[in-house]
Amino acid sequence: MSGPMPDPLPDPLARERAHLTASRTALRAMRADVEALDIRDVTANWVNAAVLQSQIDDRIKALADLSHTPLFFGRLDYLHAVGAEQAEGAEGERFYIGRRHVHDADGDPMVIDWRAPVSQPFYRASKKDPLDVGLRRRFGYTGGELTAYEDEHLSDPAEAAQTSKLLQQEIERPRVGPMRDIVATIQPEQDEIVRSGLGGTVCVQGGPGTGKTAVGLHRVAYLLYAHRERLARTGTLVIGPNKSFLHYIEQVLPALGELEVKQATVDDLVAHVEVRGADEAQAAVVKGDARMAEVLRRAVRSHVTLPTEPLMVVRGSRRWRIPAHELEAIAQELLDRDIRYGAARDALPQRIAHAVLVRMEQAGEAPDDRVQDAVARGTAVKAAVKAIWPPVDPAKLVLRLLAEPEFLAAHADGILSEDEQKTILWTLPGSGKRAARSAKSAKWSLADAVLIDEAQDLVARTHSLGHVVLDEAQDLSPMQYRAVGRRCTTGSATILGDLAQGTTPWATRSWAEALTHLGKSEAVVEELTAGFRVPREVIAYASRLLPDIAPGLAEVSSVREAPGSLSVRHETDDLAAAAVAACVESLAHEGSIGLIAADARIPVLAKALEEAGLTYLDPGEETTPDTRLTLVPASLAKGLEYDYVVLDEPSAVVAGEPDERTGLRRLYVALTRAVSGLTVVHGTPLPEQLR
The missing domain is CATH 3.40.50.300 (P-loop containing nucleotide triphosphate hydrolases)
Structure with missing residues (x-):
């Protein structure tokens, strides 16, 4: 809402309550408008109708009026008009800052989303740099009812800067129920991280009570506001250490109007097999070591067998012969490119078929792409591909590494010591351990599941999301970092943690090391040292x-x-x-x-x-x-x-x-x-x- 300053009414609290009532009425009207939409005549078929109805339902949920959640928590009175040429003597504008945007029947804003650029001075303005703000007002609530306000006259040099009592009360407010958002109490150093761009990865080192988890969640909410279309296509994900933690934080984003962000643990990401076993700490450390990635890579590539016999392709009444050395060169070229195993296997029949087409053209024929596809799908080529580049099952591959000493030794040579190999083997002479006969019956551990995820990615590329938030990151193993990194190879990440709280045997020693395993070595590391929660x-x-x-x-x-x-x-x-x-x-x-x-x-x-x-x-x-x-x-x-x-x-x-x-x-x-x-x-x- 915009209007003249200063406040024209003798009772500012009554005026603010009236604005709150009017804003809630406007929000209900916005929701009613969406509920009244008739899409019967604007959709071409039932698929479009279902998609549009789902979007409408999501919008209705986002416009819910939460009675115990303040619709706005602050107000900014600017000295001059915002976003316009500032004519001499022009009056400033007033904006109410809240969790979501609310407008009246004419489309004029009554509450501005906290993520909007015009709201930023609520968190950043100070006596030294008022950012053209004359007055910043904070509101106090009791059970959803506006009960108090507190003003800071940022442009008045005579008024000394003081700690906000309402801000302090909000920070210290007793906690009953799940984690709350901190949208009303974000501090300048936190706001800088929250509003950092989508293109870069940010790592936040923060001790207890510095608000790093809240900063990460609010950064997601900000990015969804600033880059909604892009992230709607690519997706966002919040990763926490366990289900209890995820349940604790699950209401923060919905309270900010964001309903579509998925949450998971690292274990959820790698759930390709049922986990029924557990590792001793020493074995888990070795399995979580980044060197295991090279062991797996070697094991996957070992399935390729370079051909020693020529290939004969029958096409109509003609036979076309591809000599062994040419087949070997095709396979070796794919190996040298070091692309994923499955992608190379998909490319191999087309490469062989192309070699056949070259011979057909040399013989005066004029084959087209359809002929090449037919040759690639032919029995002879399929048999050759199966012999040269057989399919690989990631779980069965990891089972062989853990159950067959010779197979592990062949691919871990020069990478893992003999003692390290013995530590992770399931079958050891005289140990009493017995390897599973199949991947389905194996008692996989959590570390095993991460190895299978790595092998899965070596075979076929893992889908990348637009943005990933990883909390309590200090406790991840290098292989777990790689698993998370695969989910944001083409996107960005927010990494949150505290090196002092690392409690796993493989806890990271430095953020530089962790970010390298994550594939985000260029990330900016920010440190939060001001505590707001712990006395x-x-x-x-x-x-x-x-x-x-x-x-x-x-x-x-x-x-x-x-x-x-x-x-x-x-x-x-x-x-x-x-x-x-x-x-x-x-x-x-x-x-x-x-x-x-x-x-x-x-x-x-x-x-x-x-x-x-x-x-x-x-x-x-x-x-x-x-x-x-x-x-x-x-x-x-x-x-x-x-x-x-x-x-x-x-x-x-x-x-x-x-x-x-x-x-x-x-x-x-x-x-x-x-x-x-x-x-x-x-x-x-x-x-x-x-x-």
Whole structure:
């Protein structure tokens, strides 16, 4: 909405409430207009009608008015007209900034989408650089009702810059339910990443509470706004570490009006086979090593057999002979081009048929493309192709590598040591391990599935998407990075993670290394060091671990000071009862509570909670006002946040991992899940770094 400044009414809050009511009415009218569309006379057939109706249904969903979600959260009063020549004395314009665009019956905007260029100063304007904004107004809401506002006069040098209380309240608002968007609280350094272009890949290193996950999701929403047609054709995908995490974040994009973005785990991407087995850590590390890509490449190419016999093609009453050396040259040329195995196999019969056509032309005939296609489909050529370039089943190929020592040794020679080969073999003399007889009966592990995905791509190109967001990226193996990279070879990516939170044996050591495996070595690495969610006392306590788990990594500097937010208690009697008591104390406050513990202690704590009559949720399940407590195994805590966290027995969290460094990283994750308060309960001595 545009209009004169300053506010003409004596009661600005009443005026803003009236604008909110009018905007909601306009949004309902926009939805009613779409619902009333009659497409019976504008579609040529039922296919077009179905497609158009699906698009209309999506538009209706996108125009839903969420009663507890503010339609707008800010207002910008520009000093001059926007997008026009600024005549002397011309009045500025006023824009309400919200989650979606809303216009009135005349088409005039009442709410501007936060992603529009005119909205950018809401996040970037400052006293030093007001960006032609005279006033920035923030709104406060309670249950969807507008209850407060707060003004910043950016062009007034006499008014000192102050921290926004409404902004601080929104950041600290208790968390009940799934993850919320941060569209009203995006900070300038976050906004720069959110609005970075589609053409480049961005890697965001961010410590706990810096908002890296939200930044990644809001970047998707921005890119869909700025490049909707392109991404509608190519697709977008958000990749998270596990199903619990994906469930936690699944409402963010729909709240911003984006309904079509798919979500998956890396395991979902490579689900070519049923995973029923598990690897020991040492085997998983070797299978996840980038060197396995070359082993697989060699194994795939080994199926090619250069011909030693000529080929005879019968065409009508004539016979055409292709000598062995010419067939060998054709096959060798395809090998030297190093194109995908399946593409080369598809090209081979046409190459052979072309050689036949050359002879036919030399003999005075005039064959055309139809003759070449017929020769390529002929029995003799098909038999030759099968002998030279037989089909390869990716799962069967990986099965041979893992089950046949001689086959693995032949293709891993000079790449994997003998000990590494023995580590990943399923069949070892005297080991008791037995290889599966078929790919269907094999007990595949997650690492095996990634190898099969690599082999699949060597045979046939993986479809590339327009943009991929990869969260908690620090935990991926090099082969998993390659699997993700295949999904965005012609697109871009947003990589999110924290090197200090890497808790897998193969966790990446540097982003440069990870981006190389991803195929995006040119990506820009941005670091977020300002923390907005975790209190300063809590992050400082957890950061005592950084010198041991991530030397040289910058400590998060939290903007939130919350005295009393950290409590460390030593319990000499019943530790589980003490943890339950701490949960009861936390339940006296508003917001969500997470009881985090070593995986091995979850059954003990579950029993203690039940005996105390406390109902609890599993990670990923949506909290409600009546059930706000979640029992969280430490292995699933990454990426989740709770208003109050009770951490049970830190030493058990460390001991639950294969080595101390990984255990300390797991502990760092658990310590930094709290938004308002952290209570640490321990019976055994704390790790040395925390004492």
